[in-house]
Amino acid sequence: LFLAAAIPLYLPRNSAYLAFNWEANYRLPTNETEFIYPPIIKKRINRKLAYDAIEAKLKLQGYPGRGCLLRVICEAAASALSEGNGVLGDIVHILLTPSTSNNQGLSEEYQAAEEHGRNLKKCDEYHKGCSVSFLDIISWLGHVVE
Incomplete structure (x- = not known):
């Protein structure tokens, strides 16, 4: 199962889209005699599992996973991300x-990054751990689309 959200980027003389993909895999039975119900779920998806997955994906792309996640948590707490951004923002x-x-x-560290951003409204301390602001990239794309 694939789910994608595509955002058109209006650029002069070019057509470009920014897409975010989510993938889910389901184990299908190999024949009708092997059907098992209910499915066995070993782990529930929780915040730790989500953060580990985000860090691993960032590392795979060549970024320092933990440092970049801490920076984006701080920046999200420093800004009013959920205001005016609809369901996706929430x-x-x-x-x-x-x-x-x-x-x-x-x-x-995650709680400290959130508190730092919420209280100080600045995240300079986290720039050392990650040189890229993923929240700024999203904000920049929002201005391009408008």
Whole structure:
């Protein structure tokens, strides 16, 4: 199952789209005699699992995973991300705000990054761990589309 959100980028003389893809795999039975119900779910998806997946994906792309995730958590807390951005903004806000769920075995670094951004409204301290602002990239794309 694939889900994609595509945003057209209006650029002179070019057609370009920015797409975000989500993928889910389901184990299908090899024949009718092997059907097992209910499906066995070993782990529930929680914030720790989501953060580990984001960090791994960032590392795979050549970025420092933990440093970039801490920076984006701080920047999301420093800005009013959920205001005026609809359902997608609310989802991103919930994902990048560790205090919206019980402590699920997360490192205290995530909570500290959120508090730092919310209280100081600046995230300069996290620039050392990650030189790229993923929130600025999204904001820039929003201005290009408008």
